[in-house]
Amino acid sequence: MPFLQNIGLLATCTPSEGQGEIGVVPNAGLVWQDGIVQWVGAARDLPAEYVGEPVWDGAGKLVVPGLVDCHTHLAFGGWRADEFADRIRGRDYLEIARDGGGIASTVKATRSMDEEALRDRARNFAHEMVKLGITTVEAKSGYGLNQETEIRQLRVYEQLAREGPVRFSSTCLAAHVVPPEFQDDREAYLRLIVDEILPVVAEEGLATFCDVFVEESAFSVEEARCVLEVGQTLGLASKLHADQLSSCGGAELAAELGAVSADHLECISAEGMVALSEAGVVGVTLPLATLYLNQSPPPVREMIDAGVSIAVATDFNPGTAPSYHLPLAMTIACARQRMTPAEVLKGATRYAARALGREGEIGSLEPDAFADFALIDAPSVEHWLYQFQANSCIATVVDGVLQAGDIEGAAS
8 A cells, every 4th residue: 555755745636626626635635445535635644544555756856647638540541741831831730621631631540551550650649659658548539430441440449448548538520521432422431430439349348438529621510410310329428529710609509418528629600618617617728729720719718717627638640639648738728728737737637537537536636536647747737837848747546556667655
């Protein structure tokens, strides 16, 4: 039953409400057993029953819950650096997509990879992510857009979840865009999703969520409602890519269907903000995507003021957010979205866990939660996100086991 002592500052993220409430405890301690937190508090208040247990040394540093990246596209083929250069020259996302780039380009590359190659690549990403303090990753399909490759992507995540070192939550995003071979028959592709892909995903337990990209260039609100309602009948909770490039009613649909999250939201309407708040849908902001697309950021301050819980994630993908560096996304959220460091940390931990339906299990340090945490080389949350470094994470623990870095007294 290890006892992590000498924690300079511990952010528990235990308050369930309040975007900036992160439950800070100075000079703290943490005890866990069999991967589950048993006690957390000021070190001076350590219960007598834990005295004499093996001691790990927090070195006077900052400890935070393991980070939760609640929106990624982890398994994919190829990269799209050429599009990055094209956007710098003035071409926009939709123009590139109309010329066969964008998602369609990644679909072609992903379909060409076998499961082993796809898994090896995604595994490498996951092992780099855990070094940054990330302990849970949501991972989407959506680069197959046929039954064979969509299932292949989800099986990759299933295998990686068994291997570790990070936890996985998987999402079926077969309704990402209409693939080239169905451009003249959208209805046929929608039937493929609801009649063939989703039933297999549900029967084999390959995903927890069903997601749809609701956008003028992807799927309409009516099409998305059809897919998501079928997903719900099959036991798949709803997520949405909503209002990224235009205000098209995605947030309102998320609220109507009781989705766990609505993601992107750069163009959310005032009505959409109210709807998300009243329905308790988490809004997920993706700062790297707005940066790479040179978009104005979503109105996060207004959403928080409206009562929307905001999560922060990377949107890691090969085109519009080609980085899995969640701490970088967190710093950008502070600088460009007017979120305080405390609000951002809450968004990358407890509220990200809420966006996965796992609040109280991951993303916070409290009794009965998983012992997932990161030791950060900073005196405070503010300093960590202010003084950006390539990696400020000294060590990452998942399920009470050291998975990256080093802590004195720990056995990996």
